[in-house]
Amino acid sequence: MTRGFVGRRGRDPRLPPGQYDTGSDWPVLTAEPTPHLDVASWTFFVSGAVENPTTWTWDEIHQLPLAEFHGDIHCVTTWSKLDVDFAGASVDVLLAAARPTAGASHVLVHSHTGYTTNLPLDDVVGGKALVAWEYDGGPLPVDHGGPARLLVPHLYFWKSAKWVSGIEVLDHEVQGFWEVNGYHDRGDPWLEQRYQGD
Amino acid sequence: MPDPSPWQAATIVDIHRETRTATTFRLALERPVLHRAGQHYVVRLTAPDGYTAQRSYSVASAPDATGTIELTVEELPDGEVSGYLHEVAEVGDTLEVRGPIGGWFVWDGDEPAVLVGGGSGVVPLMSMLRHARRSGRADLVRLVVSIRHAEDLYYTEEIQGPETTVITTREPWPATGRAAGHLSAGDLPPVPDDATVYVCGSNGFADAATALLEASGVAPRRIRVERFGATT
Numbered sequence: 001m002t003r004g005f006v007g008r009r010g011r012d013p014r015l016p017p018g019q020y021d022t023g024s025d026w027p028v029l030t031a032e033p034t035p036h037l038d039v040a041s042w043t044f045f046v047s048g049a050v051e052n053p054t055t056w057t058w059d060e061i062h063q064l065p066l067a068e069f070h071g072d073i074h075c076v077t078t079w080s081k082l083d084v085d086f087a088g089a090s091v092d093v094l095l096a097a098a099r100p101t102a103g104a105s106h107v108l109v110h111s112h113t114g115y116t117t118n119l120p121l122d123d124v125v126g127g128k129a130l131v132a133w134e135y136d137g138g139p140l141p142v143d144h145g146g147p148a149r150l151l152v153p154h155l156y157f158w159k160s161a162k163w164v165s166g167i168e169v170l171d172h173e174v175q176g177f178w179e180v181n182g183y184h185d186r187g188d189p190w191l192e193q194r195y196q197g198d
Numbered sequence: 199m200p201d202p203s204p205w206q207a208a209t210i211v212d213i214h215r216e217t218r219t220a221t222t223f224r225l226a227l228e229r230p231v232l233h234r235a236g237q238h239y240v241v242r243l244t245a246p247d248g249y250t251a252q253r254s255y256s257v258a259s260a261p262d263a264t265g266t267i268e269l270t271v272e273e274l275p276d277g278e279v280s281g282y283l284h285e286v287a288e289v290g291d292t293l294e295v296r297g298p299i300g301g302w303f304v305w306d307g308d309e310p311a312v313l314v315g316g317g318s319g320v321v322p323l324m325s326m327l328r329h330a331r332r333s334g335r336a337d338l339v340r341l342v343v344s345i346r347h348a349e350d351l352y353y354t355e356e357i358q359g360p361e362t363t364v365i366t367t368r369e370p371w372p373a374t375g376r377a378a379g380h381l382s383a384g385d386l387p388p389v390p391d392d393a394t395v396y397v398c399g400s401n402g403f404a405d406a407a408t409a410l411l412e413a414s415g416v417a418p419r420r421i422r423v424e425r426f427g428a429t430t
Contacts, residue, residue, distance in 0.1 A: 002293065004286040007245035008278065018242075018252050020278060028401045028425060031302055033408035033418045078252055114419065143401065181301035195299065197204070 016189035022079040045166035046098035074189040088132035103171040117176035156187035230265035236304040239297030260328035316399025340387040
């Protein structure tokens with residue numbers, strides 16, 4: 001217990017432990033310069049342990065059924081943003097086209113900047129993940145990963161790679177940018193899996 | 199690399215004001231860990247009912263053997279943790295901390311570095327500058343710090359020196375006579391080919407600084423950014 005600290009009252013039950021509601025703010029946290037990507041040359045790939053490696057252009061990915069998310073997002077730096085809307089393509093649809101092999105168990109997500117992040121395959125299937133290009137009914141702002149980012153809202157937001165370029169399917173775990181630097185391999189905010197060992 | 203340390207107790211042994219809104223807290227660690235310049239700690243406060251609030255703060259002090267670290271904290275409007283630290287915390291109080299954390303925005307003192315900080319973004323860069331000076335390698339480091347008014351400068355006398363350029367956006371900087379204005383290409387030192395550039399500040403500052411650096415030919419992969427603040 002910290003002397004003299006009482007904390008806030010009326011805490012929203014949608015906030016995982018250690019998180020606060022950022023309200024209408026949406027903090028921007030990136031480790032690299034913001035890239036400015038042209039949708040005319042933008043592509044998204046699914047490669048690695050798949051039977052049918054596939055690449056989509058901006059127009060091609062927009063031909064897929066639009067998948068929507070409404071809910072809450074949680075950043076490891078302790079802000080959460082409630083009631084947000086994203087739309088894009090379901091990762092289920094992308095993986096169905098590429099057909100992961102029987103031994104596939106993990107993914108390493110890549111960004112156009114060179115950023116990477118790793119996730120268990122189970123965390124990006126079953127309606128849990130999108131490649132999102134729409135936020136709150138408009139284009140996803142470049143500061144927040146536009147033209148398109150991964151969206152895995154049930155995990156800490158560094159897993160939702162900005163400026164996403166593709167998913168490498170793997171039959172083993174390979175750590176990404178923050179994970180190599182001590183952050184958790186899974187990152188469940190309800191279990192406070194912030195750093196390795198949590 | 200080793201996992202970040204678990205939570206430990208840290209006792210406040212010194213508090214001093216940097217500016218009207220920023221304060222430096224020197225913490226004695228129960229289990230001292232040598233940090234790398236640029237790393238941060240998480241500070242966690244716990245209420246009697248078990249409610250916790252935690253925030254990350256960069257270490258301002260150089261890596262050293264004192265068993266203490268200095269965190270400089272900007273008091274934010276309605277800041278739950280920064281407000282507590284400014285209004286309630288006293289020397290002798292114990293906080294829970296976790297760290298050091300971060301393996302990207304770090305400088306180990308053995309290669310050239312250009313440091314570009316806006317406002318409170320100077321904190322991790324100050325750790326790097328102190329590390330460089332203490333190890334006799336100040337020649338490796340150039341620091342540019344942008345503030346609004348002269349009175350907003352952290353580490354006032356210590357930060358100044360041959361490595362440091364201070365620019366002010368709202369009034370001229372008395373020491374050089376530079377006119378008030380935002381960071382421009384002319385304020386940036388030459389970036390050696392083997393240097394890494396560390397940019398820390400608000401989103402607006404970080405975007406502006408990286409754009410200037412890229413326009414002057416610095417490859418994006420050589421620029422490391424730590425930013426804070428929000429878009430709405």
